[in-house]
Amino acid sequence: MSFSDREILETIRMVELETLDIRTTTLGISLFDCADPDLESACEKVYAKVVHHGRDLVRVAESIAADYGVPIVNKRIAVTPIAWIGAASGAEDLSPFAKALDAAAAEVGIDFIGGYSAYVEKGFTRADRALIDSIPQALAATQRVCSSIVLASTKAGINMDAVARFSAIVKETAARTAAQGGIGCAKLVCFANAVADNPFVAGAHMGIGEPETVLNVGVSGPGVVRSALQRLGPDADLLAVAETIKRMSFKISRVGELVGREAARRLGTVFGIVDVSLAPTPAAGDSVAEILELIGVEMTGAPGTTAALALLTDAVKKGGAMASSSVGGLSGAFIPVSEDAGMIRAVEAGALSLAKLEAMTAVCSVGLDMVAIPGDTPASTIAGIIADEMAIGVVNHKTTAVRIIPVPGKKAGEKVEWGGLLGTAIVQDPGRFGCEVFHRRSGRIPAPLQSYRN
């Protein structure tokens, strides 16, 4: 088959100049067979199984990257929620599992492992409670472990007791990692309508209904979409904008499909899904905010931002759906504030408030992500922010998440540097009004009417 020079150069330009990459190849490993009444034995099994299956992941990903010339930035592992595995042990403190996961991740040479998780949207089992209570300790004592807790779903409603507990855990996790700007919270996320095949940390885990092992791929490429829109110019109408994004998303997702097939073949496992998400990084040009600005808002957060983001997310999904029959995960556009240079600029300029960000999450693929707030924000206010975000997900049948960092010792407007992929954040103002009474009521917000579809 022959290609035109233009086609060949387009692919090379995407990789070389527009930071097209495979953001993550994530190996899901079921840990159900690791449950054991003896905590120590269970942890041994967890370590052994993760290492046994994960050993080849980095080598395979690197060989694919070399063959196809597309960088595979992250290699990660997602496991069955530890609350389900730890339950048999009856232990009060499940953090030894976190240490086993951390050691296994180090052994196989990966930077993050997801699955220190629990599903509590309707209530707690003893193990769920033990897991949640041990999160601050687990995240402070490990480097690579990520934790995710499901607090709400369209089917179950919002477990406000869990929201309250989670908010306290967020504060405690920040306090335990105060010296590093509360960085522990960057590895801690809560969900409404969590997806069981999400390949992206911090929310990656292997939910119910997944096979023994599975390879999921997360593609990226805000830089590619941004450049295409730049070439399109400011005079094209919105249908042309949507069409351009869709075409680029198709091409990006095809790379994901190819890498997913190949990685599954080389690892001898199941090819799960391609998560078609525009995931920004702090690198220049690799920004979702800049795409919104090219669509036509003066600065991210200005009026029109939510509509532009809705167009973007939808076009990304449509292009991806044509490119792969296995689109899954979160698929859409991520808006992690501290990880996107354009978002940071918008917060700094006063264009992007927390309230506007919340509105944007109603149409993006995830939620309030990597948002810094003052360290002295009361737990009740954090619970209110989380509950609002969960409500958006529950009512709209979509996944929403909150990854929020109350930075110890910092006030609104101050800057915090986390470095690396986590980037820089400007501490945002959650406002001076609270929700004490709402917080104190506790209980559950019932499932909305639209959940009764049976």
Added chain:
Amino acid sequence: MARRFLTAEDVRRANAAEIVVEEGTVVTPQALEAAEQAGVAIRSGAGAWKEPAPDRGPDAQTTRQRLPHLPEPHDNPTLESAAVVTAVGKNRPGVLAAITAKIAEQKGNVNDVSQKVVEGYFHMILTVELEPGASFDAFKTALECMSSPADFAVRVMNERIFRFMHRV
């Protein structure tokens, strides 16, 4: 289903000079350590236990059969392994010859060449068919090793990525 793991606790409980595990059992590092300390031999089948190849689960087997049947953007099923070679650098006599000679040495068959020279710099794109069964890795390494900062840079990519991106 057989036992899937052997833990240190299992070794202590067995209290025997030898433990025989079934094929495919994963022995934890702690179990190996405990066995060594206690002078216990862990056997599987005829010999000492060796870490088995990972059993990726019941779906993995069927996936192995199904994966090759997923439709590919492909119009020539015999073209299993092909590469796109691009090179850029300062133009000098013999550049194309040097690159194609290396391709021939690797038993590659050039299907398509395009070259342009702009202000003393050349840019070249070659589509190369590899021999059936030839190693893509070896081809890529041989070609990319020709790169030198003073002369020209060569990049080799599997042709499949272009098919996936530009054909449906």
